[in-house]
Amino acid sequence: MPSLQDQLRGLVYSTEHGELCPACRQPVAECRCAAVAEQSRLAELDGIVRLRRETSGRKGKGVTTVSGVPLPEAELKALAKRLKKVCGTGGAVKEGVIEIQGDHRERLKAELEKLGHTVKLAGG
Numbered sequence: 001m002p003s004l005q006d007q008l009r010g011l012v013y014s015t016e017h018g019e020l021c022p023a024c025r026q027p028v029a030e031c032r033c034a035a036v037a038e039q040s041r042l043a044e045l046d047g048i049v050r051l052r053r054e055t056s057g058r059k060g061k062g063v064t065t066v067s068g069v070p071l072p073e074a075e076l077k078a079l080a081k082r083l084k085k086v087c088g089t090g091g092a093v094k095e096g097v098i099e100i101q102g103d104h105r106e107r108l109k110a111e112l113e114k115l116g117h118t119v120k121l122a123g124g
Helices: 003-010 033-044 073-087 107-112
Strands: 048-055 064-069 090-092 097-101 116-122
Touching: 033 116, 048 073, 048 107, 073 097, 073 107, 107 116
Parallel strands: 048 116
Antiparallel strands: 048 064, 064 097, 090 097
C-alpha cells in the first residue's frame, strides 16, 4: 500500500488517457482492479453456501443472509432475483452476500440444494 503522501500526489487525470484509477494508476477503461477483487473473493470461498438469520443493526427486523455462493457478481444478482421471487420478498446483494428480508432459511435451503449447491444452516 502506498503511503499517504504518495496517494495524495498521484495523478488522477491525464489529457492523453482521461481519468485514471487511483489504485493502479491505469486509465479507467483498462483498470483491472474490480476483476482482481472478484477473483480473490471467489478464490477464498470453500464451496459451501451458508444461510444465516441476522437481526443485529436492523432494528429487530430479521433477514436471511446467503453467503459463500461461488458465482461471479452478475450471476449472483440473477440468483438473488430468483431467490427473492421464490420467497416473495425483497432483498439485496451487498459485497457478495445475498440478503433476503424475513426468515426463509428452509425455503432457501431447498431451492439452493435443487440448484446443486451444498448448503449449511449457520448462526441463529
